[in-house]
Amino acid sequence: MSLKPIILQQFCFVYKLIIQHDSISFLEENIGEFIRKKRSSQEELINLINEIAKEYINNNENNSFVELEKLKTVYHNLTCLENIENVKTVLIDNDLMIDDMDPNEFLRVVNAFDMPSWNYSNEKKGFIRKLDPLKKINPSKGCINIERFDLVYQRLKRWPGYLKQATGFNKIDNKLPTIKDLRGRTGQMFNIFGMLTLSKEGIYCIEDKDDILKLDLSECVFDGIHAEGNFVIVKGQYCNGQILKVINMENPPLECVDDTRREFGRIDFLGVPTSREDREDEMIKKCEATWKHLFFAIISDVWLDKPETLKNLRKMLRGYQRVKMFPFVFVFIGNFLSEPFLYSDECSMKYRAAFDKLGALIAEFPSIAKSSHFIFVPGNNDFNFNGILPQRQISDLYTARLKRKLPNAVFASNPCRIKYCSQELVVFREDIIHKFKRYSVEPSKLQNDQDCLEKKVIKNLLQQSHLNPLSSSLNSIAWDYDHTLRLYPVPDVLILADKYQNYSFDIPIASNFIEDSLNNNNNNDNNKCHCLNPSGFSSSGYKWMVYYPALKKSELCELPTRGL
Structure with a gap:
């Protein structure tokens, strides 16, 4: 099978790229060797070249x-062909190999400042990777x-x-027109x-x-919770004076x-290498389901x-050691x-001493200190917070001694x-729920309606595909790192971690493909x-949560009143 026509077809005619002889020869040699070993079909070959x-x-x-x-x-970054394919085949074909796998190899912590930036391109109908923010010349606040x-x-x-739907006579019924499309269509x-x-006059507007x-909004029915800076879908009648009399406001639907x-x-x-084939996904999920005993403690x-905090942390660790879990x-x-x-010598010494005490406390339990991983995420009262998100990790200046005692400690953003x-x-x-209670379009209603408030707020974050989807006047985000707060894919x-009461629940996400819905694929964990x-360990009665990845469930834990 000659590969040159297929390479030229895909690169030149499909993707409008200019490829010369040396690049074609490189692909012919490497892809040809791969398909001979794997005995790939022509369809698999085209998919590989497309990718x-x-x-x-x-x-x-x-x-x-x-x-x-x-x-x-x-x-080479995309395929790592020969070695990876051989490893995948062995692992999937031989379930006994799962017993030899180390779960530590499947754990990665990704700091916000290490995440690549991908933005959707309307021209290319796909995502393109942006330059490193440090290499940019122009600021991107307006973007x-x-x-x-x-x-x-x-x-x-x-x-x-x-x-969009065709309505006959080559006309298109656009169900989401732009604001400019409304001109001259009063009453519709x-x-x-x-x-x-x-x-500035205190009037809510919609902007594209x-x-x-x-x-x-005098007669508007609100579906969900909304705040300034959110992207919404409003339904209403276009009136004189360029005003939309809204009868319904809702958030964009979720996508699984x-x-x-x-x-x-x-x-x-x-920015973490992921599997590119379904069969590798199956192997990883088999490992995940096999390690049912693994869990995360979230505090x-x-x-x-506070001495009382260290005292209760010691009780918690002693309890885990006693049951050998x-x-x-x-x-x-x-x-x-x-x-x-506070940036003062006194506060710096106090901060360093606090982490030194924590490191010494955990070191009292050698089995835990050696086998567990420790991830530290700062809060808005901690070092390196200047009111702007994302927040950098706590400096080694304060954590060096703790790291020496805990080799598996990671300080994250x-x-x-x-x-x-x-x-x-x-x-x-x-404290995002507090912000929504304060800045919602209907703050008075939220103050009185506490039922499932957390579900409404969390669903809003997922629908907005952003961790802090409020107006820039209400919070500060580093311009070139806004992508690190996105929740896409879900x-x-x-x-x-909020000062609000503790909670644990699932947000279901329906597929927008009819065949998936008919096959009841909404029960899929994806x-x-x-x-x-x-909630707060020190501020809410020394409670914490554990999460079981194999079950995708969590539960609330608290210290017993007696013992330990």
């Missing part, structure tokens, strides 16, 4: 000329809202209820998508890429991970300057002091991501997000 071309475009978005060295880098708009809108356009009903903003429109992968493939949003607001991972979430960190087997866990320390677990809040 290489897509990855090249994503990594070299402004260059249509295929350079050999860059192509080699893309090829944040546009990038978030495109991210949510591309998801919304695929939802069946908002697709429309669905409009855009960002909810508040004018081209225009802004005032809203009359399976639908995202079906549309875009396996994009590495975290928030650990005030290390050691958490696979301890996730310690700030704040780590009962008072805000806020937010951070934990990749374990097939699951992505997002950890975020922010994570498997969202750990939102079609839900497990959400939890451990």
Whole structure:
């Protein structure tokens, strides 16, 4: 089988790339060797070439000329063909190999500042990778809202209820017109998508890429919770004076991970190598299900300057040691002091001493110190917080002694991501529910309606595909790191450490593909997000939560009143 015509067809005619003889020869030699060993079909061959071309475009978005060295880098990063394929085959064909696997190899902590930036391109109908923020010349503050708009809108356009439909005579019924499309159509009903903003006069408006429109919310029925800075869909009548009399406001529908992968493939949003084949996914999930004894202990607001906190931490560790059940991972979430960190010699000494005491305390239990992983996520009262998200990890200046005693300790950013087997866990320390209660379109209603408030807020975050989807006037986000707060694709677990009461529940996500719904695929673990809040350890009666990845369930723990 000659590969040159297929390579030229895909690179030149499908992806509009210019590829020369040396690059074609490289692909012919390497891909040819691969398909001979694997005995791949022509369809598998075309899929492989397509994936290489897509990855090249994503990594070299402004260059249509295929350079050999860059192509080699893309090829080897994408495939690692011979060795990886052999390992996959052995692992999947021989279940006994799972017993020899080490779960520690499947755990990764991803700091926010290490995550690659992927933005949706309307021109290429896919995601393209942005440059490293440090290499940029122009600031990107004005791009944040546009990038978030495109991210949510591309998801919304695929939802069946908002697709364009042909109405005959070559006319198209656009179910989501732009604000400019409303001109001259007074008295008609429309669905409009855009960002909810508040004018200087205190009037709510909806804003898209081209225009802004005032809203009359006097008769509006709110479906869910909404705040300034959210992207919403409003339905109403266009009236004189460029005002939309709204009868309904709702958030964009959610999209499950399976639908995202079906549309875009396996994009590495975290910067962590992931499986690119279904059979490797099966192997990882087998390992995940086999390790039922592994669990995460999640503890928030650990005030290390309080003797009572250290006393109860010792009780907790003693309890785990007594039953010989050691958490696979301890996730310690700030704040780590009962008072805000101040940049003074006295406070710095106090902060360093607090972590020294914690390291010495955990070292009293050698089995736990040696076998468990320890992840530390700062809070808004901790070192390195200047009011801007994401927040950098706590400096080695304060944690060096603890790290020497705990070799498996990792100090992460806020937010951070934990990749374990097939699951992505997002950890975020922010009092977000309090913000929504304060800045919601209907704050008075929220103050009186406490029933399932946390579910409404968490669902809003997932629908907005963002951890802090409020207006820039209400919170500060580093311009070039806004992508680190995104929730797209939807994570498997969202750990939102909040001062609010503890909770644990699943957010179900329906597939927008009819065949999936008919096959009841909504019971798939990919079609839900497990959400939890451990509340405060030091501030809420010394409680914490444990999460079981094999079961995708969590439970609340507290110290017994007697014993230990």
